[in-house]
Amino acid sequence: MSLAKEFYSSDAVLHSISDECQENTFNEMMRSDDYLVGYIIEHDEKCAGYAMLAKTFSPEVGGLCIWIEEIYILEDFQGKGLGTEFFNFIFKEFNGVAKRFRLEAIRENQGAISLYEKLEFEGLDYMQMVKDEN
Numbered sequence: 001m002s003l004a005k006e007f008y009s010s011d012a013v014l015h016s017i018s019d020e021c022q023e024n025t026f027n028e029m030m031r032s033d034d035y036l037v038g039y040i041i042e043h044d045e046k047c048a049g050y051a052m053l054a055k056t057f058s059p060e061v062g063g064l065c066i067w068i069e070e071i072y073i074l075e076d077f078q079g080k081g082l083g084t085e086f087f088n089f090i091f092k093e094f095n096g097v098a099k100r101f102r103l104e105a106i107r108e109n110q111g112a113i114s115l116y117e118k119l120e121f122e123g124l125d126y127m128q129m130v131k132d133e134n
Helices: 011-015 019-031 082-093 110-118
Strands: 002-007 036-043 046-058 063-073 098-104 122-125 128-132
Touching (some): 063 082
Antiparallel strands (some): 002 036, 098 128
């Protein structure tokens, strides 16, 4: 797996990913008030999906909170461990910087919830899970 990190002010990223990922990315960007950082997830030199993060200061935890706004793995690449690899990459990249990782977990998506629980996320409130760094 390889990750290509791009800031979405660059047109280059929108030309380097599949149409399905591009449409989802664009829709998510337009919906968000936050400044998002995008990651293209690749597998065998093919676009396998994308993820978007927002960095916000959280008074609740007294430090930087990484909001995992969206993670999307194309159907052909699901079940290959790319989600776990992406999260491990994010935890390493923000180690010692972020106080909390936060994401939304749709109750119907039990596969994703199982992954988050395996990565030590805990339920917080309505459709949210968190992982605090010690």
